[in-house]
Every structure is written in structure tokens, then in C-alpha cells.
Amino acid sequence: MSDDKKQRAAAAALAHVRPGMTLGLGTGSTAAHFVKLLGDQGFEGQAIPTSEETARLAEAVGISLITPDETTRIDLAVDGADEADPSGALIKGGGGALLREKIIAQQAQTFIVIADDGKDVVQLGQFPLPVEVTGFAVGLTIQAIRSTLAALGYEDPSLTLRRGEGGFFQTDGGHLIVDIALGRIDEAEPLDAALTMIPGVVTTGLFVGLTDLMIFGTESGVREAVPT
Numbered sequence: 001m002s003d004d005k006k007q008r009a010a011a012a013a014l015a016h017v018r019p020g021m022t023l024g025l026g027t028g029s030t031a032a033h034f035v036k037l038l039g040d041q042g043f044e045g046q047a048i049p050t051s052e053e054t055a056r057l058a059e060a061v062g063i064s065l066i067t068p069d070e071t072t073r074i075d076l077a078v079d080g081a082d083e084a085d086p087s088g089a090l091i092k093g094g095g096g097a098l099l100r101e102k103i104i105a106q107q108a109q110t111f112i113v114i115a116d117d118g119k120d121v122v123q124l125g126q127f128p129l130p131v132e133v134t135g136f137a138v139g140l141t142i143q144a145i146r147s148t149l150a151a152l153g154y155e156d157p158s159l160t161l162r163r164g165e166g167g168f169f170q171t172d173g174g175h176l177i178v179d180i181a182l183g184r185i186d187e188a189e190p191l192d193a194a195l196t197m198i199p200g201v202v203t204t205g206l207f208v209g210l211t212d213l214m215i216f217g218t219e220s221g222v223r224e225a226v227p228t
């Protein structure tokens with residue numbers, strides 16, 4: 001079952017935690033397993049949550065939290081992913097926490113991805129790519145995203161403004177999410193760079209060159225993979 005696999009991956013990541021560390025805590029169902037296990041083992045250190053949801057959970061299990069501005073060093077960040085390819089490139093943001101997650105992953109000395117093995121893909125892109133955008137001029141930003149995608153050879157992909165309870169989904173930072181169904185992503189880095197150049201785009205769910213280790217939960221245990 002996928003949830004057992006997520007828990008196995010989360011449990012394996014605990015081996016990388018040391019007392020006194022400053023941790024980045026990811027968001028989503030797999031990261032939630034990690035946060036709960038960390039609380040259960042009485043983690044002696046401090047942590048930065050990547051969402052309000054994770055902050056609530058971490059507080060509930062007794063983890064000591066700090067804000068990002070209270071430290072200059074993050075020893076280890078542990079987070080889930082929606083897709084991970086062999087190079088360690090990821091699609092993230094299915095839960096809408098991509099901006100805070102990306103800031104923390106990029107600043108962490110070590111970034112470990114934990115996921116069930118269904119997220120282990122040869123090529124990114126089956127999962128729609130989340131792109132966080134400002135609410136201001138969202139229509140114009142979507143138009144600019146379409147033009148950028150066309151220039152990169154993505155033929156007429158479907159773009160959907162994500163909905164939440166009672167309207168459009170809003171991130172913890174008050175932004176909106178556009179989910180882009182690309183089918184396949186051949187080169188993640190230039191796509192991320194081109195989309196991020198658009199002024200109304202806050203960030204994308206493509207995490208490239210950030211991953212140090214991937215831990216996939218399987219039916220019988222875990223599979224660890226170092227990015228190629």
C-alpha cells in the first residue's frame with residue numbers, strides 16, 4: 001500500500017538526523033510521516049516547516065520550530081515529491097507548498113527526497129507541473145506562460161488554475177497555482193529558467209540540481225538512489 005511505502009521511506013530518512021541539527025521539514029503526506037516519526041523519537045534540535053500545515057503537525061508532536069530568519073544554516077531538509085527522475089530532478093507542489101519548499105531545499109546542506117516508489121519515474125511530466133503565480137494580472141501571466149511553452153516546443157498544453165475550497169486555491173504566501181499538463185518534460189532546467197523569468201511567475205515546481213539522495217519506499221523496504 002502506498003501509505004506504508006511512504007512511511008518506510010520516511011523512517012529510513014531518520015538515520016540521517018543528528019541531535020542539534022537544524023532541519024527543513026517538507027509538506028505533504030510523506031513528509032508528514034517523517035515529522036511524526038521525528039516527534040516520536042524526541043528529536044533534540046530545531047526545525048523550519050515549509051507550510052502552515054507542517055508547522056501545525058510539528059508543533060503537535062513536540063518539535064521545536066524556528067523561522068527561516070532565525071538561522072543561517074539548515075543542516076538537512078527532508079521532503080516528498082510528486083515525481084523524481086534518476087538525475088534527482090523533481091516535480092513538486094502537488095500540495096501547493098512549492099515556494100517555501102524550494103527555498104528551504106536550495107539552502108539546505110543536504111536535501112533528501114522521500115517518496116513511495118510510484119514517484120520514481122524515468123522521465124518527468126506525467127504529473128501536471130505546478131507553477132505558482134501572483135494573483136495580480138493572472139490572465140496575462142497565463143498568456144505569457146503559454147507563449148514561453150510554445151517557444152520551447154510544448155504544443156498547446158492544458159493550463160488549469162487550481163481550485164480549492166470555495167474558490168481558487170491560495171498558497172500560504174497568498175499566491176495562485178497554475179497546473180500545466182505537459183505529458184513529458186525533456187529538459188527540466190531550461191523550462192524552469194524560462195518560466196521563472198516571467199514576472200508574474202513566483203516559482204515552478206521543478207526542483208533541479210537540489211537533490212542529494214532519494215529514498216523510495218517499496219513493498220518490502222526501501223530503495224536509495226544517489227542522483228546520476
Ligand SMILES: O=C[C@H](O)[C@H](O)[C@H](O)COP(=O)(O)O
Nearest residue numbers: 028029030080093095096097
Ligand atoms: O506541495 C506539496 C509538496 O511538494 C509535496 O511534497 C508533494 O506534493 C508530495 O506530496 P505527497 O507526499 O503527499 O505525495
